Amino acid sequence: MSDRPATATGPGRVLIAVYAIFALSATARAGVQIATRFDEAPVPYLLSAVAGVVYILATIGLAGRGPGARRLAWGAVGFELFGVLVVGTLSVFDAAATGIDMGPEDTVWSAFGRGYGFIPLVLPLVGLWWLRRTRPR
Amino acid sequence: MAVGRVVPVIAALVWVVVVAAGALAVFGLVTTALNRVPGRAMRLAVGGVVALLAVQAAVAAVLALTGPGVPELSTFLIYLVVSVCVLPIGWQFATAEPSRWSGAVIAAAAIGTAVAVVRLQGLWTAGV
Numbered sequence: 480m481s482d483r484p485a486t487a488t489g490p491g492r493v494l495i496a497v498y499a500i501f502a503l504s505a506t507a508r509a510g511v512q513i514a515t516r517f518d519e520a521p522v523p524y525l526l527s528a529v530a531g532v533v534y535i536l537a538t539i540g541l542a543g544r545g546p547g548a549r550r551l552a553w554g555a556v557g558f559e560l561f562g563v564l565v566v567g568t569l570s571v572f573d574a575a576a577t578g579i580d581m582g583p584e585d586t587v588w589s590a591f592g593r594g595y596g597f598i599p600l601v602l603p604l605v606g607l608w609w610l611r612r613t614r615p616r
Numbered sequence: 617m618a619v620g621r622v623v624p625v626i627a628a629l630v631w632v633v634v635v636a637a638g639a640l641a642v643f644g645l646v647t648t649a650l651n652r653v654p655g656r657a658m659r660l661a662v663g664g665v666v667a668l669l670a671v672q673a674a675v676a677a678v679l680a681l682t683g684p685g686v687p688e689l690s691t692f693l694i695y696l697v698v699s700v701c702v703l704p705i706g707w708q709f710a711t712a713e714p715s716r717w718s719g720a721v722i723a724a725a726a727i728g729t730a731v732a733v734v735r736l737q738g739l740w741t742a743g744v
Binding site: 493495 | 698
């Protein structure tokens with residue numbers, strides 16, 4: 480039926496599961512980093528927190544139903560792609576050039592997600608493709 | 617010191633858990649590839665891996681609380697609890713709408729759990 484949450488059916492449920500795992504791990508990681516050693520590297524740790532929130536919003540958007548959830552998913556997944564490209568690019572340049580020291584393990588998005596098997600780079604592409612494929616006609 | 621004994625115990629348990637979770641992930645992916653809906657065998661497999669995770673978490677928690685200090689003990693304990701909870705939640709989500717993709721959902725949860733356990737062990741060995 481047309482009121483089915485199209486993004487949350489079939490293979491979409493695998494996508495949501497992966498998003499949920501990233502939401503959990505990125506948020507937990509950022510929480511620990513901020514709680515225990517925020518002063519060491521505030522910018523990467525805040526970026527970790529932003530990434531965690533974006534993954535949570537994407538999970539909610541993809542799992543929810545209706546046009547509002549779909550808009551949320553588009554926004555979150557789109558921002559996620561933007562984030563991984565910007566943070567990834569900044570992090571591979573010399574820290575001296577950018578003035579921001581971001582080690583490969585410091586955020587989910589550093590070095591295009593190298594610390595996470597590049598899944599953070601692939602995930603938003605799959606997400607956008609899935610949102611496009613399931614869009615209402 | 618107990619350090620020399622503790623690490624091999626944990627290392628062996630981590631190995632068992634990671635291999636079991638990996639096998640579960642393969643099982644899930646094969647189920648999806650064969651276009652099947654997860655059944656009783658999958659439920660038993662998930663239950664088995666969760667039981668192993670629970671044993672691992674219990675042993676690690678006891679050793680962490682009684683043995684030489686683990687850095688960020690509370691974080692460590694929270695992660696242990698989460699490592700046990702991910703698969704049951706994944707199972708619920710996978711079977712709420714049974715389809716060929718349910719197996720892949722379980723595989724994702726299993727892989728996530730395995731990675732978390734390996735990371736946890738890294739946290740542990742960094743402390744001793």
